Amino acid sequence: MAYFMVVLLDDNRFAKIKGTELEEKVQYMFGGELRCLNVEVSEEMKDKILQEFDTARIDSRGAITDVPVAFLRELFNQVAEKKSLGSEVIEAVLAKSSEIKELAAKESEYLPAPEI
Amino acid sequence: MSSLIIERPLPHGGRLVERVVRDKEAAKKMIKGCPTYDIKPTLHYETGVPVRNVYREIMSICYGFFSPVEGSMKQAEVERILKERRLLNEWIFPYPLVFDISKEDYKKLGVGSGDRLVLNLKGKPFAILDIEEVWEIDNPEELAHKTFGTPEDNPEVVRERFNKKHPGWVIYRSLNPIVLAGKYTIINEPKMRPPFDRFWFPPRKCREEFDKRGWRTVINHQTRNVPHVGHEFLMKNAAYTGDVEPCHGILVNAIIGVKRRGDYPDEAIVEGHEAVNLGGYIKPERHLPTICLWDMRYGNPLESLLHGIIRQNMGCTHHMFGRDHAAVGEYYDKWSTQILWTKGIPSFGFPKPPTDVPYGLSIRPQNMREFSYCPTCKEMAYSETCGHKREKLSGSFLRGMVAEGVQPPAIIMRPEVYKAIVKWWKHFNYPFCNEKYVINKEKELEVDLEDL
Numbered sequence A: 001m002a003y004f005m006v007v008l009l010d011d012n013r014f015a016k017i018k019g020t021e022l023e024e025k026v027q028y029m030f031g032g033e034l035r036c037l038n039v040e041v042s043e044e045m046k047d048k049i050l051q052e053f054d055t056a057r058i059d060s061r062g063a064i065t066d067v068p069v070a071f072l073r074e075l076f077n078q079v080a081e082k083k084s085l086g087s088e089v090i091e092a093v094l095a096k097s098s099e100i101k102e103l104a105a106k107e108s109e110y111l112p113a114p115e116i
Numbered sequence B: 001m002s003s004l005i006i007e008r009p010l011p012h013g014g015r016l017v018e019r020v021v022r023d024k025e026a027a028k029k030m031i032k033g034c035p036t037y038d039i040k041p042t043l044h045y046e047t048g049v050p051v052r053n054v055y056r057e058i059m060s061i062c063y064g065f066f067s068p069v070e071g072s073m074k075q076a077e078v079e080r081i082l083k084e085r086r087l088l089n090e091w092i093f094p095y096p097l098v099f100d101i102s103k104e105d106y107k108k109l110g111v112g113s114g115d116r117l118v119l120n121l122k123g124k125p126f127a128i129l130d131i132e133e134v135w136e137i138d139n140p141e142e143l144a145h146k147t148f149g150t151p152e153d154n155p156e157v158v159r160e161r162f163n164k165k166h167p168g169w170v171i172y173r174s175l176n177p178i179v180l181a182g183k184y185t186i187i188n189e190p191k192m193r194p195p196f197d198r199f200w201f202p203p204r205k206c207r208e209e210f211d212k213r214g215w216r217t218v219i220n221h222q223t224r225n226v227p228h229v230g231h232e233f234l235m236k237n238a239a240y241t242g243d244v245e246p247c248h249g250i251l252v253n254a255i256i257g258v259k260r261r262g263d264y265p266d267e268a269i270v271e272g273h274e275a276v277n278l279g280g281y282i283k284p285e286r287h288l289p290t291i292c293l294w295d296m297r298y299g300n301p302l303e304s305l306l307h308g309i310i311r312q313n314m315g316c317t318h319h320m321f322g323r324d325h326a327a328v329g330e331y332y333d334k335w336s337t338q339i340l341w342t343k344g345i346p347s348f349g350f351p352k353p354p355t356d357v358p359y360g361l362s363i364r365p366q367n368m369r370e371f372s373y374c375p376t377c378k379e380m381a382y383s384e385t386c387g388h389k390r391e392k393l394s395g396s397f398l399r400g401m402v403a404e405g406v407q408p409p410a411i412i413m414r415p416e417v418y419k420a421i422v423k424w425w426k427h428f429n430y431p432f433c434n435e436k437y438v439i440n441k442e443k444e445l446e447v448d449l450e451d452l
């Protein structure tokens, strides 16, 4: 099975990758209502994610989900910085595992609610 | 009248159990001079975290959700359930339900058969237990295995041996050794706290509500989740089953009880379902969200049997069941519930489906697959009829979206439902159940009690 992680693009994030080569790789889901990028995850990186983050799961499509929000935020940062969706993105995120875990510990107490 | 018309079924066991004394003076007389015991949560046998509160069982028994069960079970009854899933009065029932206390508490209380014990909740008198038998659980681990089944004894559906990763197994494994068996009676009716009060429709009141609304046929939707559009389509389309016309009503019944980290808060679940009808996605005249108090055992086919009993007692004619119904992990075959309701599971005492055995159920199962968005049909499509590649929506994908603060598009989650999530997110400073929520919930519970 090929593994991947989904990076959701709200307007704010979309603006940051607009005009780069990533824009062509944006996928439109749910009738064009949801923009996202799929980041490739190698077998080895998948194992590492599951090992480092015990909440992580793999859904029926092969998407890795239920990682801390701090992980997902860093994932977008790395995608935007590297302008890539390759396996090196996940490697770069995992290099920051301990930092992410620290943020995640606070995250389980408090997550700011969106203003709607 | 067409002979194909389906009438509302009688309660399981033939009559609704109602064991609630509403006259305070009478209640005071009933408990005069009786020993009292403060209800304690069942604590995880290893971690000490609350995993169950027997008060929820007392509520569901006394208000008739579990009819014909009337109390904490005697040893012979528990043994019969484990062998053939039947009560001593013959009616089918999936789980042992007991009032368990520690040996120290038993010694301190000094009660026995024939005694009346007053059960306090949150420091107030709540119910009585008229003790008919005291027995001991010798081996809680064996009880836990027998409750859910094993691959050797139940090869039709059990795929893996149960262990401490299964929250239902942990509940039975964590029981105290002394069981006080006998009937419960609520003598001081608790008040449901908001928002749960709006959704409290015990079986008698629920049946009366169906009468008021003119609902003869009603299909139940089991939930422990905030609804996304896939759930909404499941409900609307399953309701086309009925008799000579689609079901008159859709009853949503949320199981409210001990939570696991990462679940949505119960408050958001009930208001999320309500938002579906307030937003008009399903007319309020056709849709009723309700609750039942129960600490989920996650017993897939066995849980589905309990769900059938609860909803038949509430007056439903139909019940929808999906894949992995009320399951965690891969202990059971993912179609176990469908196997039970279409063929039966002989090793659990069902050579035929629970609707086809003596003293069985009358509610009709409606086994549904799933709805997801099809970009070709440009609509929410049913997995068994749409021939295209659809965009599957997993609950965990949606949770990730919510956690990141991205509002899901309306084709995934209705904005009104999302608003209910955010409302309780602001209240708890967190969109899901975290440790603080879980601990606090077991302290506060869903009810308040006045002085008697």
Ligand SMILES: [Zn+2]
Residues within 6 Å of the ligand: B374, B375, B376, B377, B378, B381, B386, B387, B388, B389
């Ligand atoms: Zn299609």
